Amino acid sequence: MRPGTEGAHDRTPTTESLFTARSAGGRRERFVSALLAASAAATVLVTVGLVLTLIFEAGHFLVEVGLLSFLLDSEWTPGFRPARYGILPLLVGTLKVAAIASVVALPIGLLTAIYLSEYADRRARALLKPLLETLAGIPTVVYGYFALIVVTPALRSVLPGIEVFNALSAGIVVGIMIIPMVSSLSEDAFRAVPRSLRDGAFALGATRFEVAWRIVLPAAASGVVAAFILALSRAIGETMIVAIAAGDLAGLSLDPRIATQTMTAYIVQMSLGDTPRGTIEYQSLFAVCMTLFLLTLALNATSQRIVRRFRTVYR
Amino acid sequence: MMGARAARRIRKRRRSGLAFGAVAGIATAFGLLTLALLIGAVVIEGAAAFDLQFLRSFTSRFPERAGVRAGLAGTIWVSAITAASAFPVGVAAAIWLEEYAPDTWWSRLVQTNIQNLAGVPSIVYGVLGLALFVRAMGAGRSVLAGGLTLGLLVLPIIVISSREALRAVPDSLREAAYALGATHGQVVFRQVVPAAFPGILTGTILALARAAGEAAPLILVGAVGFIAFTPTGLGDPFTVLPLQIFDWVRNPQPEYRQLAAAASLVLLIVLFVLNATAILLRNRWELRR
Numbered sequence: 001m002r003p004g005t006e007g008a009h010d011r012t013p014t015t016e017s018l019f020t021a022r023s024a025g026g027r028r029e030r031f032v033s034a035l036l037a038a039s040a041a042a043t044v045l046v047t048v049g050l051v052l053t054l055i056f057e058a059g060h061f062l063v064e065v066g067l068l069s070f071l072l073d074s075e076w077t078p079g080f081r082p083a084r085y086g087i088l089p090l091l092v093g094t095l096k097v098a099a100i101a102s103v104v105a106l107p108i109g110l111l112t113a114i115y116l117s118e119y120a121d122r123r124a125r126a127l128l129k130p131l132l133e134t135l136a137g138i139p140t141v142v143y144g145y146f147a148l149i150v151v152t153p154a155l156r157s158v159l160p161g162i163e164v165f166n167a168l169s170a171g172i173v174v175g176i177m178i179i180p181m182v183s184s185l186s187e188d189a190f191r192a193v194p195r196s197l198r199d200g201a202f203a204l205g206a207t208r209f210e211v212a213w214r215i216v217l218p219a220a221a222s223g224v225v226a227a228f229i230l231a232l233s234r235a236i237g238e239t240m241i242v243a244i245a246a247g248d249l250a251g252l253s254l255d256p257r258i259a260t261q262t263m264t265a266y267i268v269q270m271s272l273g274d275t276p277r278g279t280i281e282y283q284s285l286f287a288v289c290m291t292l293f294l295l296t297l298a299l300n301a302t303s304q305r306i307v308r309r310f311r312t313v314y315r
Numbered sequence: 316m317m318g319a320r321a322a323r324r325i326r327k328r329r330r331s332g333l334a335f336g337a338v339a340g341i342a343t344a345f346g347l348l349t350l351a352l353l354i355g356a357v358v359i360e361g362a363a364a365f366d367l368q369f370l371r372s373f374t375s376r377f378p379e380r381a382g383v384r385a386g387l388a389g390t391i392w393v394s395a396i397t398a399a400s401a402f403p404v405g406v407a408a409a410i411w412l413e414e415y416a417p418d419t420w421w422s423r424l425v426q427t428n429i430q431n432l433a434g435v436p437s438i439v440y441g442v443l444g445l446a447l448f449v450r451a452m453g454a455g456r457s458v459l460a461g462g463l464t465l466g467l468l469v470l471p472i473i474v475i476s477s478r479e480a481l482r483a484v485p486d487s488l489r490e491a492a493y494a495l496g497a498t499h500g501q502v503v504f505r506q507v508v509p510a511a512f513p514g515i516l517t518g519t520i521l522a523l524a525r526a527a528g529e530a531a532p533l534i535l536v537g538a539v540g541f542i543a544f545t546p547t548g549l550g551d552p553f554t555v556l557p558l559q560i561f562d563w564v565r566n567p568q569p570e571y572r573q574l575a576a577a578a579s580l581v582l583l584i585v586l587f588v589l590n591a592t593a594i595l596l597r598n599r600w601e602l603r604r
Contacts, residue, residue, distance in 0.1 A: 026498060028500070029499065033411075033415050033500075036407045036411035039411060040407070040411040040416070040425050041425070043425060043429055043432065043470060046470065049447060050443045053447070054442065057442075057446065108345055108346065111338060111339045112343045112346060114339050115340055115342065116343065118339075119336050120343075135346055135349070137586060137590065138353065138528075139527075139528025139530075139579075140530070140531075141528070141530050141561050141579070142353070142357065142528075142560065142579045143353075145560065145564050145576065146352075146353045146356060148564060149564075150352065150353075150356050176346070207328050207331075207332035208336065209328075209333075210332065213335070233434060234434075236436070239436070239438045239530075240530050240531055264436065264531070267441075271537075272534060286442060292436060292438070293435065293439050296434060296435065296436055300431060300434035304430065
């Protein structure tokens with residue numbers, strides 16, 4: 001949690017006691033505060049609804065297919081008879097795309113953050129940061145278009161044997177999409193490192209590079225790792241780019257040149273198709289969705305834990 | 316005096332420092348160049364199909380007659396419903412967390428939960444929308460179901476940005492109001508919320524811009540790209556710009572890809588206007604303080 005999120009609790013005690021004394025009166029005030037509390041509770045209900053929906057819908061599917069074969073079967077062939085529903089091929093496809101995205105986004109995002117926080121002067125930063133944030137605001141369908149129309153043809157002209165729909169192009173573009181996330185979260189971590197640490201290193205004769213690489217980066221390591229994990233989670237949940245550019249072949253191959261179906265792309269394919277509701281084929285959508293939910297939740301929680309546990313507090 | 320070895324060493328360190336700075340600069344440039352390439356590709360490819368006719372026509376089997384009228388209207392409808400549903404709840408939750416909540420396990424749970432919700436992939440919200448609005452509420456594949464689904468999606472974003480805006484209001488303002496005998500409710504609603512309002516609005520507009528670019532959750536709710544009318548009521552089927560783009564980009568005919576680029580251009584312009592509004596609001600607000 002970031003400093004300051006404690007909100008109302010860090011007010012001075014005098015203010016605190018004042019407002020409890022005052023708000024004890026007034027029925028209207030109590031009504032308003034109940035309304036506000038109810039709104040806050042509603043945000044928790046969203047999660048409860050989400051979890052119940054996923055459990056209920058995916059439950060049917062898992063009872064029918066069996067948890068073990070869902071987790072361990074190496075084939076995902078909902079269209080075949082007999083259909084097989086092993087999540088592994090979709091998971092491999094998802095991780096393949098996310099890995100390619102990480103290879104693009106982690107180094108570039110990290111270097112961008114170092115540049116912005118340690119090299120760029122105030123004016124350059126004021127110009128560059130909003131431009132980079134624009135990259136995060138581009139809708140993912142537009143990225144999908146970019147992947148299919150610009151990146152894929154470019155890759156095909158360089159690497160022969162690459163398919164029209166492939167994991168590489170989608171992965172690269174997902175990576176581009178998450179660069180601003182890596183860079184801005186890492187930069188926040190760098191800027192939390194106190195000036196005195198840098199000044200001390202400079203005074204000992206360190207170069208700018210040595211200060212950035214040996215002083216600032218290790219001091220901000222937990223924040224950077226947390227940023228990486230969050231970005232990975234974002235890459236795993238990304239939908240439209242892979243639905244447009246990665247294709248729909250669910251397989252265990254790690255080849256980045258071939259068509260690859262991710263979990264999200266499967267959910268889109270299933271929702272667009274005319275599979276009747278209530279069939280096991282249709283319900284597989286929810287089981288995939290639940291897997292996606294649990295995976296991203298675990299990553300996000302890990303990221304938050306890292307920030308909380310390993311944050312170096314400077315005074 | 317410095318020995319020759321030490322001098323060499325220093326030169327080497329300087330050189331590697333410069334080289335690293337160059338690499339970091341190139342990495343930063345990479346992101347910006349990609350942005351330029353992306354916008355350039357959309358503009359160059361899309362400009363040919365982009366005209367008034369394109370904005371006024373519905374989609375069509377004949378690419379030269381197709382347009383984004385249904386998508387543009389749908390995006391406006393959906394955004395309005397999203398704002399109307401998520402704004403009051405999100406801002407109220409933020410006010411509660413910042414100004415009312417005692418430090419209990421429950422308020423901490425609410426906070427953690429909002430952080431987690433902000434990290435849930437957008438497509439998962441589609442599943443909730445499908446179960447909650449399309450089926451349980453019986454809204455069907457309507458613009459209402461779509462707007463409410465995106466409302467759930469932006470709710471955590473609105474809460475987080477509104478909390479930041481409320482937190483930026485200095486405590487001295489609250490204390491001055493208490494000193495003049497204001498009740499807690501008066502302090503919050505006559506001083507703190509008005510002071511934070513431009514910030515809250517900015518955050519909400521940015522959240523709406525995010526919603527306007529979303530396609531994945533709406534696909535789950537049952538919206539499709541090929542719709543040749545605009546909604547006239549909450550119960551009507553709809554499409555939005557991102558779904559029209561998705562529909563066209565999947566069509567292998569080159570004419571449709573051009574339409575996808577032109578529709579992307581329209582969407583980028585819509586988002587640009589939203590973002591510019593938000594930035595303008597923020598700047599005016601900062602000037603006043």
